[in-house]
Amino acid sequence: MTEYHYPTFEHLYPSGVQRYDVRARLIRNYDIFNYNHKGKTKQTWKMLFVDVEGEGIQCNIFGPAIEKFVGRFQEGFIYILLAVQVIFAEGKNKIVPNWKQMIIKEETNVIREEEDDISIPSFHYNLVQLNRLSCHIDCTNRVYDAMGLVLYVSPVENIGVDSVKRDVAIMDTTWTVIKLTLWNDFVHVLDENLNHVDICPIIVACGLHVKSFYGTYLSTGYHTRVYVNPVNEKTTSLSTWYKSEKLANIRRDWFRSSTFSLKSSIDISNTPRIRLSQFSSVRKVQYCRVAAYACRVDSVDNIIYEACNRCLKKVVIFQGLQKCQSCNLTNTVTIPRLLLRLTIFDKSGNLKVTILHDLAQHLLGCLATEIKSVLQQPNGRNRVMEKVFACFGNKAFSWVLHPPIEAFNPEHSYTVGYVLHIDWAEECMWLNKYIASKKRK
Numbered sequence: 528m529t530e531y532h533y534p535t536f537e538h539l540y541p542s543g544v545q546r547y548d549v550r551a552r553l554i555r556n557y558d559i560f561n562y563n564h565k566g567k568t569k570q571t572w573k574m575l576f577v578d579v580e581g582e583g584i585q586c587n588i589f590g591p592a593i594e595k596f597v598g599r600f601q602e603g604f605i606y607i608l609l610a611v612q613v614i615f616a617e618g619k620n621k622i623v624p625n626w627k628q629m630i631i632k633e634e635t636n637v638i639r640e641e642e643d644d645i646s647i648p649s650f651h652y653n654l655v656q657l658n659r660l661s662c663h664i665d666c667t668n669r670v671y672d673a674m675g676l677v678l679y680v681s682p683v684e685n686i687g688v689d690s691v692k693r694d695v696a697i698m699d700t701t702w703t704v705i706k707l708t709l710w711n712d713f714v715h716v717l718d719e720n721l722n723h724v725d726i727c728p729i730i731v732a733c734g735l736h737v738k739s740f741y742g743t744y745l746s747t748g749y750h751t752r753v754y755v756n757p758v759n760e761k762t763t764s765l766s767t768w769y770k771s772e773k774l775a776n777i778r779r780d781w782f783r784s785s786t787f788s789l790k791s792s793i794d795i796s797n798t799p800r801i802r803l804s805q806f807s808s809v810r811k812v813q814y815c816r817v818a819a820y821a822c823r824v825d826s827v828d829n830i831i832y833e834a835c836n837r838c839l840k841k842v843v844i845f846q847g848l849q850k851c852q853s854c855n856l857t858n859t860v861t862i863p864r865l866l867l868r869l870t871i872f873d874k875s876g877n878l879k880v881t882i883l884h885d886l887a888q889h890l891l892g893c894l895a896t897e898i899k900s901v902l903q904q905p906n907g908r909n910r911v912m913e914k915v916f917a918c919f920g921n922k923a924f925s926w927v928l929h930p931p932i933e934a935f936n937p938e939h940s941y942t943v944g945y946v947l948h949i950d951w952a953e954e955c956m957w958l959n960k961y962i963a964s965k966k967r968k
């Protein structure tokens with residue numbers, strides 16, 4: 528028997544007129560989608576095939592032709608499609624970036640091969656590295672595939688009356704951590720018990736939307752498929768990387784024990800580490816991080832300010848009365864708020880920073896009202912100063928800072944987002960990695 532060589536997708540030309548015979552594996556078989564067009568219900572059925580070269584192509588069946596093929600397709604099998612049409616890919620809802628697509632017509636013949644052929648790949652991922660996702664925010668006509676190690680799984684949350692969601696934090700070899708929101712049926716692919724066992728599963732999610740809400744995240748949608756621990760060369764290479772990277776383990780453990788919100792944990796994880804001398808030129812990131820000591824605490828006289836109890840803005844004294852300019856109220860009821868100003872330094876320089884109320888209360892381990900009452904006692908200033916020194920003196924911290932919005936001004940005091948204890952062993956590991964990556968370039 529002479530073997531017939533079917534053309535690969537590369538050799539299909541979208542003429543619309545010519546019919547092709549192709550041989551390919553069905554990778555994804557979506558549900559038939561009903562939609563309304565000018566008052567009539569229409570149907571479309573979408574599939575993803577992959578050829579022997581590993582190229583993916585979308586395939587559609589429309590309208591009445593659908594009936595002929597119902598029940599004929601099963602994911603994973605190889606099909607011979609005789610007399611298939613090839614057209615330019617539709618611009619909307621592309622499931623693969625291919626510029627052409629196939630249409631199965633009424634006259635197309637579909638033959639399922641009963642024997643497998645391993646020369647045709649059994650998976651197709653259109654992977655985007657997690658550090659490159661932000662380039663694709665809100666490309667509503669496109670979906671993307673992502674692969675990552677699952678660092679953390681959140682509990683299920685009800686959204687509205689009939690929706691549920693679950694967030695997972697995933698990381699790839701770029702060390703970028705991204706939130707993946709799993710909706711409805713997908714919440715069950717993972718559960719939060721995972722946070723307590725010593726494994727780090729790999730999730731591959733295909734057909735995701737890249738979204739932005741105070742940061743880039745991924746979300747499942749109509750064309751999404753989620754695979755947990757699939758075995759193929761891509762996932763094997765990721766798990767090999769994970770096993771060889773001690774830091775990846777540390778990152779996972781940190782994530783699972785983090786007391787911050789998931790969003791904060793992700794922000795902190797993705798924050799670039801810099802030296803203070805570089806701070807003035809940092810742009811376009813939400814935060815940057817420095818390892819530094821506190822060297823000077825500004826006078827504790829201004830550690831407390833009186834704020835309007837409605838809007839929490841600082842009040843001014845106007846004709847002897849406390850006035851909130853924001854609410855335009857005189858004789859405002861006030862509450863004390865903390866504001867801690869420090870100067871921090873590393874080997875490269877120093878910087879004035881401000882720690883706002885909530886973080887200051889958290890770090891000092893006491894409430895603004897307590898500080899206020901200590902200050903009113905004899906020797907109160909010294910006692911408060913001692914408290915601040917006990918917290919910051921002679922200790923290095925990891926300072927997560929908002930970078931300058933406008934031109935850097937050394938007299939300005941920059942707001943601290945988070946203050947973390949430093950694990951020097953981890954810090955050295957990062958530093959070595961950083962030096963190694965510089966050498967490679």
Ligand SMILES: [Zn+2]
Nearest residue numbers: 835838851854
């Ligand atoms: Zn106010």
